[in-house]
Amino acid sequence: MDDLMTVVDWSRWQFALTAIYHWLFVPLTLGLSLIVAVMESLYLKTKSEKWLAATKFWMTLFGINFAIGVATGIILEFEFGTNWSNYSWFVGDIFGAPLAIEGLLAFFMEATFVAVMFFGWGKVSPRFHLASTWLTWLGASISALWILVANAWMQYPVGMEFDPGQMRNVMDNFWALFSGIAVNKYMHAVFSGWALSGVFVIGVSAWFLYKKRNVPFAVRSIKVGGWIGLIGLLLTMWTGDGSAVEVTKHQPMKLAAMEGLYRGGYSQGIVAAGLVNPDKTWNNDEDEYLFDITVPYGLSILAKHDLNAFVPGISDIVEGIDVNENGDTINTVSYAERIKLGKLSHEALREYDLARARNDRAAMDAAEQKLREYYPYFGYGYFDSVDEAIPPVGVTFYSFRVMVILGSYFLLFFVVALFLVYKKDWLQRMKWLQIVAMVSVPFMWICSEAGWMVAEVGRQPWTVQDLLPTKAAISEISSASVITTFWLFALIFTVLLVAEVSIMMRQIGKNSTKNLEIDNSH
Amino acid sequence: MTLEYLQNYWWVLISVLGGILVFLLFVQGGQSMLFCTKYDKERDLIINSMGRKWELTFTTLVTFGGAFFASFPLFYSTSFGGAYWLWILILFSFIVQAVSYEYRRKAGNVYGTTTYDVFLFINGCVGCILLGVAVSMFFFGAYFTVSRGNLLDPGSPVISQWASTHGFEAIFNWKNLILGVAVLFLARMQACLYMMNNIADDPSFFNRLKSRALIDGGIFVVFFLWFLAMVLTATGYTVSHNNDYTVVVSETPFKYFHNYVNLWWAGLTLLLGVVLVLFGLLKTCFSKHWTKGIWFTGIGTFLAVVSLFWVAGFGDTPFYPSLLDSASSLTIRNASSSEFTLKAMSYVSIIIPFVLAYIAYVWRSMDKKKLTPGELETTSHKY
Secondary structure (H helix, E strand, O other), X not given: OOOHHXXXXXXXXXXXXXXXXXXXXXXXXXXXXXXXXXHHHHHHHHOOHHHHHHXXXXXXXXXXXXXXXXXXXXXXXXXXXXXXXXXXXXXXXXXXXXXXXXXXXXXXXXXXXXXXXXXXXXXXXXXXXXXXXXXXXXXXXXXXXXXXXXXXXXXXXXXXXXXXXXXXXXXXXXXXXXXXXXXXHHHHHHHHHHXXXXXHHHHHHHHHHHHOXXXXXXXXXXXXXXXXXXXXXHHHHHHHHHHHHHHHHHOHHHHXXXXXXXXXXXXXXXXXXXXXXXOOOOOOOOOOEEEEEEEOOHHHHXXXXXXXXEEOOHHHHHHOEEEOOOOOEEEOOOHHHHHXXXXXXXXXXXXXXHHHHHOOHHHHHHHHHHHHHHHHHHHHHHOOOHHHHOOOHHHHHHHXXXXXXXXXXXXXXXXXXXXXXXXXXXXXXOHHHHHHHHHHHHHHHXXXXXXXXXXXXXXXXXXXXXXXXXXHOOOOOOHHHHHHXXXXXHHHHHHHHHHXXXXXXXXXXXXXXXXXXXXXXX | OOHHHHHHHHHHHHHHHHHHHHHHOHHHHHHOOHHHOOOHHHHHHHHHHHOOOHHHHHHHHHHHHHHHHHHOHHHHHHHHHHOHHHHHHHHHHHHHHHHHHHHOOOOOOOOOHHHHHHHHHHHHHHHHHHHHHHXXXXXXXXXXXXXXXXXXXXXXXXXXXXXXXXXXXXXXXXXXXXXXXXXXXXHHHHHHHHHHHHEOOOHHHHHHHHHHHHHHHHHHHHHHHHHHHHHHHOOEEEEEEOOOOOEEEEEEOOHHHHHHHHOHHHHHHHHHHHHHXXXXXXXXXXXXXXXXXXXXXXXXHHHHHHHHHXXXXXXXXXXXXXXXXXXXXXXXXXXXXXXXXXHHHHHHHOOHXXXXXXXXXXXHHHHOOOEOHHHHHHOOOOO
């Protein structure tokens, strides 16, 4: 096969590129659809044209964003086949189901009712139109559910067993897909979309305040966007905490990488700010950080909700050192051992295959028994050294801090924005705050993308945790093909993003010169 | 429900999704005509008529892919990873379509309306032709091998291996292109019939659509019959399965003809489909004001497509024949998901009638009033 690692690396870059672009648009769809639905509900309740104008304005921006979200989304689904074909076979029996259900349950709902949302004014009754807007939001949220269930399953593969005859995993428990990781991940992602949309609405509305145009419209929008954003952010933080606990249980290496922690301990502190030492490896004596500001007990609380809990570091995990429920130090399976056991599982599968070819039932049973014993380490069998099984620490560490620091900032942002918007005209008068609100908007996207960087870079090198590393998940294609398509995708996505941002800006600018305040309320 | 029953059930569902997708390709057909319009107003009408349905076609394509992944993952793995360039080009054409309707008229769209119209045109032509190519491979095969044991080769662990041209060989295979061209002209014909039903404008536009439907329909019929003749006279594979997921293959002359004879219900479905398409087309062309042709050709198209899927997959036929190693051919038995997954998915599939019902309801509600040039001047959301 054409240089394996080049194909692997470019395939990873291509998938990462698509996912990063896709996530620029999805959270806004998730949150803005809710904000629009709330505004339209208020319109129907009050019969005030002011709410209708607000609904239509935000709906236009929703439409611009929705189209490009759809465009980038289709690629993600098909890239599982085009670039990760081995993965598609190895776990397709489990992973394919959520994707198909997403299409049937969510996409059709979204696609059908979004058309009513845009073109149904005057063609269907106001109540039917409102129902369509809510169903568009519901469709988007259900769509996210299935995608995130699928993603969570890759991080915590459950509800399946390995079928040595077909050399793939098959599902044996559908409901197991809704694990703690899946539930937390879903809520964390969706609520973060609400928060992001809240920041977007406040930022855009701040522009209207800054230009002193359509001020009541802007104030109304800030109230709706601010509350939805604040609720979304608080729930994001709550589910983020839940996610940390789940990660500690099922992906301790990811947690250690998030913290840049090599040697863990009891009552482990968390690094609030710091620089990781790039020369540090799991088996040398370099310092972990070039500098750090540590909050005592922080990591123990985050990981296990216990001040004194033991949290293992990267070296501990690699060496198989952990602590049991009684607080005693125990030896788990070291990574060197896992690699050995993984190779034994490969050998057992090979024996099984040969025995099957000979139709030797006894040998098949013996090989299968051995395989079942070693199968939890199957993926490690693809590694030649322990280093291959450790995620990139720097990117994970910094992304985590970017997410948390910006997330905390946005909590303050929402509280201040809501406080001031209800205090007479304070927000209208404070120009500098309006500028801060506008400048803050792109940082919310950085915060959101950083969250995904933590989740996806931190779980490397696995496509399916412990079972299938990225290098065994790929398609048999040439590196030249993947490099070409990577740049094609990069070009087309960038071209479309430029158009999207430009259209958004023009729509906002155009509407800031229109009068959105004609009130025909009855 | 036995595994065999579930596999058959899912192949039928895949064929239903395929049939719906080909019907909905009228959106692409309309896009392929954008540069054949006489006036700008016509182009606006075409785009706004198609633009209210493009999401359904797009969604059906995504669901078709997802359902194939869930029910026949070995096909998904082999075809998508192997015919890389074929699928990537299809995807590219759909990426640029997705934004074009929304952005083409918007102020600040950077590249100008014509650029987005070119994107729509590309999707209209390339999307149809290449989807036709992809389906044609179900009959004329592809250059791949499947060896599950590769999973244990750390240097090259991929189980499906494809010819080094990775899909280009399929695109430039004239047999595949014949179906591609047939699908394009079918989509164009359907687009004309749909617009005759959906748009109320002056009679000259209506009459132009009618003549174009006849021309496109005529070209479609020629290419479709050519494709059908090739399929019916082709030598195909007949398979029997070993316990170890491999197949024993024998070559059978006139395989698909025999399938149509043996699976008489598939033959009848094809016949009914062809009759409905011809009836819808001819009645439209020989009537003065008849606008319901799209429903006849639409149902006819759906029936013809499902029957093609049936003879491709049933009757001990591999639906994805391998031209490199016939034993690697994919069948609905060796490429499917497990019994558990198919059963779980089958429970979910119970909602399909409900989904179809609300789509039909919304379609009817939205299309009650025909699209007029006047509406385009007053609507708040115009493409």
